[in-house]
């Protein structure tokens with residue numbers, strides 16, 4: 399079995415140190431027992447930092463929402479530098495009128511991020527249903543190994559940037575080539591998405607910031623350094639915040655694309671990229687629907703439950719994902735002034751979908767459900783129904799109430815066609831597709 403660095407934690411339960419090449423992976427003490435979840439108190443999203451209760455939509459939107467957003471930015475994901483001088487430009491570099499076996503119009507848009515002296519490029523792949531005569535709603539997602547892995551269509555360009563090695567996908571020496579075409583196609587049921595009348599936009603996250611800890615020397619971060627600066631400040635963006643920021647830059651582009659209905663763009667991500675879609679959706683209210691698939695610790699799962707992956711473990715194994723300030727909460731979950739239900743609440747009153755997988759205990763499926771249920775308190779302010787925190791979700795029985803959707807898929811950590819089927823149905827319902 400090839401566990402791969404990202405799956406190690408899913409297979410070891412207790413204090414474990416794993417050596418992979420030169421890298422040491424600390425798993426910490428992982429709890430998978432419900433009865434060992436510590437007593438915890440969730441901060442109330444509807445009470446301000448000064449203790450003032452929030453009881454109407456206006457105060458939520460104008461007072462409390464910005465306050466919570468600011469806390470997540472300062473203490474967890476990291477702020478985009480306020481003096482950011484990165485200019486993003488877009489250029490269409492390819493159009494294929496009969497891609498995906500004649501089912502799609504394919505476009506590639508080159509995103510160039512420049513600070514005047516240094517620039518990086520990313521490729522946005524857009525697939526639109528072939529015969530649409532009006533702007534289409536679109537799912538916007540990030541992928542792990544390059545746009546070419548989502549379908550075997552040879553017109554999709556292959557990234558030249560660093561890609562994490564993966565034996566299964568034939569990716570070696572951190573370079574992708576034809577051997578990995580379509581290697582992750584099962585996560586992207588493109589034909590079904592197109593047939594249902596949706597477009598799909600994807601970007602390879604490593605084009606924005608390669609996913610390994612190099613002290614923020616490559617990717618987007620150095621473009622924001624002031625003279626003499628060598629890394630982000632303690633409260634400034636880690637990699638997840640950078641990936642999420644790029645989703646907003648793509649949204650800037652989508653607003654200019656006459657083939658896309660930019661009022662009906664859903665942001666979606668799996669796992670670390672589910673954490674990313676949540677942070678993107680929390681920050682940017684232009685995303686009409688926010689979807690988190692198996693995002694776990696630092697995503698939808700409640701941190702204070704300390705079930706499965708913990709803050710200390712995630713910060714140790716992936717020191718570049720969050721900002722430096724977040725490390726002060728290693729083994730100090732009780733001191734966190736927020737929990738992930740408040741991140742989800744930032745999506746209100748827009749529709750939100752969170753999904754888990756029954757065998758993905760590392761991501762704490764129950765903690766993900768509880769998080770959505772507690773975010774419901776904010777949705778109720780908007781006269782929307784919430785989910786019942788005392789309810790126990792059953793596998794393969796989606797629970798939808800008001801603008802909130804949740805399902806626990808039977809199976810392992812993955813993004814499957816079952817997950818997509820629910821997202822498409824939910825989008826049909828909430829984005830009023832006609």
Ligand code: GCU
Pocket residue numbers: 404405407668669670671692693694695707712
């Ligand atoms: C690791 C990590 C998780 C993350 C996952 C992924 O398992 O511990 O937090 O969600 O990788 O992104 O695949």
